[in-house]
Amino acid sequence: MCNKCLMRRSLFSAGMGALAVTASVAAARAQPVRSADTPDAALARLVEGNARYVAGKLNERDFSAGRAARAQGQAPFAAILGCADSRVAPELAFDQAPGELFVVRVAGNFVTPDGLGSLEYGVAVLGTKVIMVLGHTSCGAVNATVEALQKGNTLPGHIAGLVSSMKPAIEPVLKSPAPDLNQRAVVANVQANVLRLKAEKPILGEMVAAGELRVVGAYYDLPTGKVVLV
Ligand SMILES: [Zn+2]
Numbered sequence: 001m002c003n004k005c006l007m008r009r010s011l012f013s014a015g016m017g018a019l020a021v022t023a024s025v026a027a028a029r030a031q032p033v034r035s036a037d038t039p040d041a042a043l044a045r046l047v048e049g050n051a052r053y054v055a056g057k058l059n060e061r062d063f064s065a066g067r068a069a070r071a072q073g074q075a076p077f078a079a080i081l082g083c084a085d086s087r088v089a090p091e092l093a094f095d096q097a098p099g100e101l102f103v104v105r106v107a108g109n110f111v112t113p114d115g116l117g118s119l120e121y122g123v124a125v126l127g128t129k130v131i132m133v134l135g136h137t138s139c140g141a142v143n144a145t146v147e148a149l150q151k152g153n154t155l156p157g158h159i160a161g162l163v164s165s166m167k168p169a170i171e172p173v174l175k176s177p178a179p180d181l182n183q184r185a186v187v188a189n190v191q192a193n194v195l196r197l198k199a200e201k202p203i204l205g206e207m208v209a210a211g212e213l214r215v216v217g218a219y220y221d222l223p224t225g226k227v228v229l230v
Contacts, residue, residue: 032069034127035100036077039214042129046078049094050227058095066097076102079122081193082134083109083141088220090134093227102128108141108166109133111193111200120203123213131197131204131213134227135190136220142185145170169193187230190217 036042079102080090090103102122104115122128145166169192170185194217207213218229
């Protein structure tokens, strides 16, 4: 039995699965249909949605119309590991409805143990086909990390923990000082977390190797709203 199957079985045999089992028995006929069933199609759907967002041509939606169906289950086609920044809202940036995106957010969009567990759940249990690590221009968490590394200062409270978590990905960028240092740090942080997710065992790495999942990196350009793959 593969690791994904083992995970599904263990989740369903634990309390976490009881809710899903109860719901699935009552609503076996009403499971939502995933809007993209391959990793490539899922990524294309994100790209197309962002193009609509940039052009100001969002799909019209009646949110109340889908609530009853959404109560029966979820089948998000994509997962986003994004920053907590209030200006970067994944459902808006990709023009997606509730139920389409499985979103994990933390300032600095880096992998945490709980965030990893959430992404594994989204992929292995909910069937999400692509994970996008989504940074953005002018990221306060990245800028703070760059400054802390340059000046050697320590940020107050638990903010210091963000810096120490992001340090390994960003520190190498400091060796080449240039005017675009902060943006290069944004990209380096995204790429490092993509590599980490691709290598995570036993769930994500196995699914990437099997072609069942893609992990990609991108940044959101605040002035234009465009998502650029990196
Ligand atoms: Zn940010």
